[in-house]
Amino acid sequence: MxxxxxxxxxxxxxxxxxxxxxxxxxxxxxxxxxxxxxxxxxxxxxxxxxxxFGLSEVQALRYVARSSAADAGAEPMRLGDVANGLGLSQSATSRLTARLRRQGLIISSAVDHDRRGVQVLPTPAGHAALRRTASRYEQVVRDAVRxxxxxxxxxxxxxxxxxxxxxxxxxx
Known part of the structure; x- marks a missing residue:
């Protein structure tokens, strides 16, 4: 500022x-x-x-992980839902998820019933990264507000x- x-x-x-x-x-x-x-x-x-990790990466991982568990019953999240949940444009969300995919933190695939749609799911490495950063993220936000x-x-x-x-x- x-x-x-x-x-x-x-x-x-x-x-x-x-x-x-x-x-x-x-x-x-x-x-x-x-x-x-x-x-x-x-x-x-x-x-x-x-x-x-950057703020948008942590927020995206947190958002995507909310909809899925680390177990076999995990449900993928549509990219459009991620964009809406994070308040980002579709193109910004695509770039963000591409970064996360290159880092091995999420996987993406076409939606079965809509081949234009993309869905994402955190990988085990994504869940591990989120566990490692969660407490730091919480503390950094608290410190910034304080x-x-x-x-x-x-x-x-x-x-x-x-x-x-x-x-x-x-x-x-």
Missing amino acids: TGTSHGDVMREVRTSPADGTQSCATDRRDALDRLHRRVQGTVERRLREETG DLGSQEADPLLWHFLIGESDARTVVR
Whole structure:
């Protein structure tokens, strides 16, 4: 986030527009987006440094593994469902899954009843990689959120992000 400090972002989340050209909801949404990109950038960098995997790779493995178990009863997931679940375009998802396939972390095949469709399934190596990265991913996300600083964050947003169940009771 070049040129915009965390404090600036959090002040934007709490304040209304000065010039009246945008709604408060739009400003809050933009500030939340910048906050999300800040956390995402931190998580991406640390995950890559600590695990060798990027954020999108870990998220894709987690998503695909949710629909399947490591046992023989695993059900493949359609590539379109992966794209929708991750919020990625079809082409971005195809590139991501191609990377995971080259690394031996997933397998893909044509859908039996629709030869244009592609389905994916984690390999045993994919499940093992996910087990190795899961706790680091959790900790990296917690650290990135914690590093936002509770003093500058909107109280409701802060409590939500750190997972406190009493976030609704915070007085603004």
